[in-house]
Amino acid sequence: MQPTTAAPPSLLGLTTYLLSRTGKSARGRLADRLAGHGLRLWHLAALAALADFGPHVQRELSVRLSVDPSDIAKVVDELATRGWVDRSRDPADRRRVRISLTAAGRGALRDLHAEAQEVQGELLAPLSTAEQAQLTALLRRVLDGVTADR
Numbered sequence: 175m176q177p178t179t180a181a182p183p184s185l186l187g188l189t190t191y192l193l194s195r196t197g198k199s200a201r202g203r204l205a206d207r208l209a210g211h212g213l214r215l216w217h218l219a220a221l222a223a224l225a226d227f228g229p230h231v232q233r234e235l236s237v238r239l240s241v242d243p244s245d246i247a248k249v250v251d252e253l254a255t256r257g258w259v260d261r262s263r264d265p266a267d268r269r270r271v272r273i274s275l276t277a278a279g280r281g282a283l284r285d286l287h288a289e290a291q292e293v294q295g296e297l298l299a300p301l302s303t304a305e306q307a308q309l310t311a312l313l314r315r316v317l318d319g320v321t322a323d324r
Contacts, residue, residue, distance in 0.1 A: 196297075203293045208286070216241055216249045218290065221258065221275065221283040229274035231264055258282050 185191045205215055219239050224230060230238065236246040250273055253259040258279030264270040275283070298306045 200293070200297050203297060204290055207289050207293055211286070213286070214249075216245070217253060218283075218286050220246070220249050220253060220273075221279055221286070224259065224273060224275040225280060225283055229272055232261075232271045232273055235273055253279065256282070 181191070181195070201215070204218075208214060208218060216239065219241075220235060223235060223238055227238070232246060232250060233243060235241075235250070236243045239246065241249070250259060250261065250271075254261055256278075258276055260274050260276055262272050262274070264272040298309070301309060
């Protein structure tokens with residue numbers, strides 16, 4: 175007898191369960207795609223934060239992304255090795271390291287974002303374009319409510 179991966183029907187009525195299972199699948203698919211480039215999700219997150227919010231002191235980037243400072247240091251090291259970020263001393267406080275996105279980093283982010291969009295398209299293929307937009311809007315509202323509680 176082969177084991178089945180079907181979820182218990184009583185769990186399929188729990189939105190939190192559905193979000194968890196869907197999120198796990200989405201994260202795994204995106205992580206697999208990034209791993210093909212020798213990257214992890216934190217690399218993408220750091221590039222996106224620098225592109226969206228501008229240069230950060232390394233510690234602030236750690237806080238923004240909720241990543242342990244030692245882990246963000248490793249991510250930044252790996253991004254710097256690829257030439258995607260620059261590190262410099264913060265003119266306001268020479269003890270702090272300031273991280274900024276390079277032109278090469280912007281190009282890499284564009285490529286990685288396109289791949290993330292492909293993964294998203296595959297994941298959301300069962301939904302119409304209107305349903306995808308509605309799902310995004312609803313999830314944003316839920317996320318805003320969750321982050322407001324913090």
